[in-house]
Amino acid sequence: xxxxxxxxxxxxxxxxxxxxxxxxxxxxxxxxxxxxxxxxxxxxxxxxxxxxxxxxxxxxxxxxxxxxxxxxxxxxxxxxxxxxxxxxxxxxxxxxxxxxxxxxxxxxxxxxxxxxxxxxxxxxxxxxxxxxxxxxxxxxxxxxxxxxxxxxxxxxxxxxxxxxxxxxxxxxxxxxxx
Numbered sequence: 478x479x480x481x482x483x484x485x486x487x488x489x490x491x492x493x494x495x496x497x498x499x500x501x502x503x504x505x506x507x508x509x510x511x512x513x514x515x516x517x518x519x520x521x522x523x524x525x526x527x528x529x530x531x532x533x534x535x536x537x538x539x540x541x542x543x544x545x546x547x548x549x550x551x552x553x554x555x556x557x558x559x560x561x562x563x564x565x566x567x568x569x570x571x572x573x574x575x576x577x578x579x580x581x582x583x584x585x586x587x588x589x590x591x592x593x594x595x596x597x598x599x600x601x602x603x604x605x606x607x608x609x610x611x612x613x614x615x616x617x618x619x620x621x622x623x624x625x626x627x628x629x630x631x632x633x634x635x636x637x638x639x640x641x642x643x644x645x646x647x648x649x650x651x652x653x654x655x
Contacts, residue, residue, distance in 0.1 A: 518638075
């Protein structure tokens with residue numbers, strides 16, 4: 478536990494903020510840590526009865542490339558995590574689901590960045606229409622869960638929440654829990 482002497486927000490944007498924390502180390506030395514806190518997000522894994530999964534392919538500025546990943550997005554205002562997952566699935570993939578289960582809550586990192594990502598399984602799927610934002614160009618890709626695991630293992634799918642969700646689904650399938 479740190480002996481915090483002060484903390485203040487030094488930068489605030491729509492989706493994240495940066496806080497400066499000043500404290501004394503266990504040796505009595507003055508230290509400063511900066512922590513970036515990202516608003517909470519959801520990742521959705523729509524799965525068919527035949528164990529096919531829907532993923533999305535889109536260009537990510539932060540990565541400088543097209544990423545193959547789970548449907549994902551930020552939780553808006555006072556929106557619940559489930560409401561955000563349902564909204565993102567309809568908007569990005571044009572899919573609604575009858576059954577929902579929160580699989581996990583993961584921390585995106587443990588040092589400089591703070592944020593929680595809620596992973597959801599969506600089943601009982603029905604195709605609707607995508608409702609993309611003006612700046613989104615998203616292609617929906619359906620593949621077997623087995624193929625998705627192969628893409629994780631080859632590094633083609635490497636966004637951490639997508640990797641965790643796909644491998645978790647594969648484990649649950651093998652244990653006959655989904």
